[in-house]
Amino acid sequence: VxxxxxxxxxxxxxxxxxxxxxxxxxxxxHQLSPDAKKFYSQLLEYSREWAKVGIFRIWLGNKQIVAVYxxxxxxxxxxxSKHMDKAxxxxxxxxxxxxxxxxxxxxxxxxxxxxxxxxxxxKILHDFIGVFNDQADVMVKKLQKVADKGPFNVxxxxxxxxxxxxxxxxxxxHVNAQGNSDSDYxxxxxKITVHILLRMRRPWYWPDFLFYLLGPGREHDRCLxxxxxxxxxxxxxxxxxFRQSRSQQTTIEDIMKGRGDDETxxxxxxxxxxxxxxxxxxxxxxxxxxxxxxxxxVDTFMFEGHDTTAAAITFCTHLIGDHPHVQDxxxxxxxQIFGDSDRPANMKDLKEMKYxxxxxxxxxxxxxxxxxxxxxxxEDVKLGDQxxxxxxxxxxxxxxxxxxxxxxxxxxxxxxPDRFLxxxxxxxxxxxxxxxxxPRNCIGQRxxxxxxxxxxxxxxxxFDIISTQRRExxxxxxxxxxxxxxxxxxKLKSRK
Ligand code: HEM
Numbered sequence: 001v002x003x004x005x006x007x008x009x010x011x012x013x014x015x016x017x018x019x020x021x022x023x024x025x026x027x028x029x030h031q032l033s034p035d036a037k038k039f040y041s042q043l044l045e046y047s048r049e050w051a052k053v054g055i056f057r058i059w060l061g062n063k064q065i066v067a068v069y070x071x072x073x074x075x076x077x078x079x080x081s082k083h084m085d086k087a088x089x090x091x092x093x094x095x096x097x098x099x100x101x102x103x104x105x106x107x108x109x110x111x112x113x114x115x116x117x118x119x120x121x122x123k124i125l126h127d128f129i130g131v132f133n134d135q136a137d138v139m140v141k142k143l144q145k146v147a148d149k150g151p152f153n154v155x156x157x158x159x160x161x162x163x164x165x166x167x168x169x170x171x172x173x174h175v176n177a178q179g180n181s182d183s184d185y186x187x188x189x190x191k192i193t194v195h196i197l198l199r200m201r202r203p204w205y206w207p208d209f210l211f212y213l214l215g216p217g218r219e220h221d222r223c224l225x226x227x228x229x230x231x232x233x234x235x236x237x238x239x240x241x242f243r244q245s246r247s248q249q250t251t252i253e254d255i256m257k258g259r260g261d262d263e264t265x266x267x268x269x270x271x272x273x274x275x276x277x278x279x280x281x282x283x284x285x286x287x288x289x290x291x292x293x294x295x296x297x298v299d300t301f302m303f304e305g306h307d308t309t310a311a312a313i314t315f316c317t318h319l320i321g322d323h324p325h326v327q328d329x330x331x332x333x334x335x336q337i338f339g340d341s342d343r344p345a346n347m348k349d350l351k352e353m354k355y356x357x358x359x360x361x362x363x364x365x366x367x368x369x370x371x372x373x374x375x376x377x378x379e380d381v382k383l384g385d386q387x388x389x390x391x392x393x394x395x396x397x398x399x400x401x402x403x404x405x406x407x408x409x410x411x412x413x414x415x416x417p418d419r420f421l422x423x424x425x426x427x428x429x430x431x432x433x434x435x436x437x438x439p440r441n442c443i444g445q446r447x448x449x450x451x452x453x454x455x456x457x458x459x460x461x462x463f464d465i466i467s468t469q470r471r472e473x474x475x476x477x478x479x480x481x482x483x484x485x486x487x488x489x490x491k492l493k494s495r496k
Contacts, residue, residue, distance in 0.1 A: 011064065013387070014066075015057075017055055017387055018055075020046065027062070027063075028058045028060065029059075034202050036201055036477050039201060040477055043372070043398070046067065051401070051404075051405075054070025054073060064393045065395075066396065067372070067398050067401075068383070068396070069402040070402070071429075072383075072384055074402065074437075075428075076382070076383060077375060077381065077383075077397065078397065078438035078440070079430075080381075083375050083376070083377050083395070084375070085105045086102075086375065088376065088394065089200050090374070095220075096196070096224055099296065100112070100296035100300035102303070103300075112297070113439075115282055115287055115289075116297065128165075128169045128450070129347060130344075132345075133344035133345060133454060135168070136454050136455045137344070138161065139158070139178060139455065140459065143157060150491065151491050154317055155310070155487035156181070158455065159306070159307070160186070161178055161455060162307075162310040162451070163177040163186065163310075164178050165306070166306040169274055169305075170276060171234045171235075171276050171298055171302075172234075172238060172272060185227070185230045187226075188226035189227060189302065192224065193307065195219065197480060199211060205217075227299065228295070231299055232295060235294055235298065238277070242284075275298070276298055279294045279298070280294070304442075304444060307369075308369040308448065311367070311482055311484075312360070312452060313451075313452055313455050315367035315474075315484070316360055316363035316452065316456060317456070317459065317488065319363050319467075320456075321465035322470075326417060331495070334460050334461050337352050337353065345454055345457055353457060357449070358419075358421060360449065360452045360453065361434075362415060362417040365409065366413075368400050369482055370481060371481075372398045372478065373436065374394055376393075377390070377391055377393045378391060379391050400478065403431075403432060408432070463495060464492070464493040464495060465490055465492060468491055469489050474488060
């Protein structure tokens with residue numbers, strides 16, 4: 001009784017927010033499905049039910065959770081330097097990612113963000129276009145083997161290519177996932193994500209002992225060991241080489257100096273630059289990054305930097321294959337830029353892929369790779385005139401629902417890349433946020449857009465894409481990342 005009285009839900013401000021009817025003690029916990037797909041459908045159903053207000057609340061026991069998907073309410077949450085702490089659920093990522101950029105809070109996050117921002121400078125990103133092209137080329141060669149035949153699932157092809165890209169750009173290590181998808185590292189990275197997501201959804205796996213006793217705790221730890229020993233080995237080798245080489249004197253500024261637009265730059269002869277090199281430079285410059293600090297950032301890039309882009313490219317491929325008039329325009333754009341040439345894309349080409357950029361953005365509107373993300377509210381905040389969120393509320397920002405607001409996207413389910421033409425793109429700055437927004441937005445968004453353009457343009461130059469599923473049949477599941485549950489089936493026809 002004393003527990004109940006202590007935890008009784010007595011928050012009139014919170015109860016002003018509409019939401020499903022709670023019951024004593026459990027709140028709404030009993031109504032939420034532990035199954036990922038069902039849970040995601042519920043989230044979408046609730047957001048449709050309260051679409052006019054753009055906000056709803058849920059009680060999980062005595063925990064207050066509010067889903068927000070109205071631009072005007074999201075702005076004060078994301079635009080502020082106050083509510084930057086991640087929601088509690090991110091703790092399940094800690095064993096793998098430690099408290100790297102994605103999961104850290106407070107001062108640690110501020111220092112790291114400042115330190116890592118230059119590593120995503122466009123001059124550094126130039127260096128990665130070579131990696132994007134090489135790996136996209138491997139993917140296209142593999143796709144040529146299944147082209148001009150029946151439908152197949154394109155998701156694994158894209159995912160392995162994105163994995164090869166992030167391994168090479170983050171760690172400078174060629175893992176050849178596209179050639180060897182059975183490697184321990186590739187398997188571990190795929191499995192651990194599944195275990196983490198399962199744990200997030202199932203409250204009975206939250207205590208460690210139950211996760212190990214009843215859940216996949218041991219398997220999770222085996223994956224962790226594989227992943228950490230791989231990254232540790234790469235970091236050790238790379239830092240040893242870094243120490244011995246002349247580039248010991250190199251600073252991040254030195255690396256950025258003198259980069260031409262179309263140059264692929266190597267830190268040393270024959271060795272491409274990787275994010276890891278930047279971290280080693282920063283460490284050598286006296287930023288006190290320990291071995292573990294470096295590892296958690298590399299692991300964070302590995303996690304954030306490949307599933308997100310793979311899902312985005314896969315959904316975009318489906319949408320292109322399902323809208324022949326869009327595809328015709330894209331083919332025209334590719335032909336204008338490349339003619340008959342087989343040359344790899346350079347930075348100038350990417351800038352000219354204007355319609356492809358609109359297409360990628362529109363696909364991210366309908367299928368944002370991060371469909372929702374959580375923040376812990378650190379002090380009371382007013383949302384418009386009507387609602388106040390109290391300190392310690394968990395706010396879940398829901399781009400996948402926000403992006404369907406008819407005030408900003410009329411006929412919101414229609415796939416229409418023209419919405420992102422410069423003349424049509426004048427809307428509320430928080431109405432479209434696939435990469436989040438404000439100070440804690442995605443640090444990798446330029447990298448992601450470049451990668452998407454290189455991979456999609458490589459496909460479009462060689463193939464006609466024909467989608468053999470309807471959008472309703474794609475079964476997207478929104479866990480940490482929105483992905484097609486059973487993949488995405490397409491047919492490819494070689495272009496003459
Ligand atoms: C289409 C691709 C991508 C999408 C849609 C995306 C989306 C997002 C979103 C919504 C967040 C905020 C998450 C939160 O607040 O919990 C985020 C954060 C982040 N993303 Fe991305 N991302 C993508 C690709 C990438 C890539 C390629 C990288 C790295 C190479 C990356 C690295 C990060 C990092 C490190 C953070 C944490 C930033 C911070 O808290 O300061 N992302 N991303």
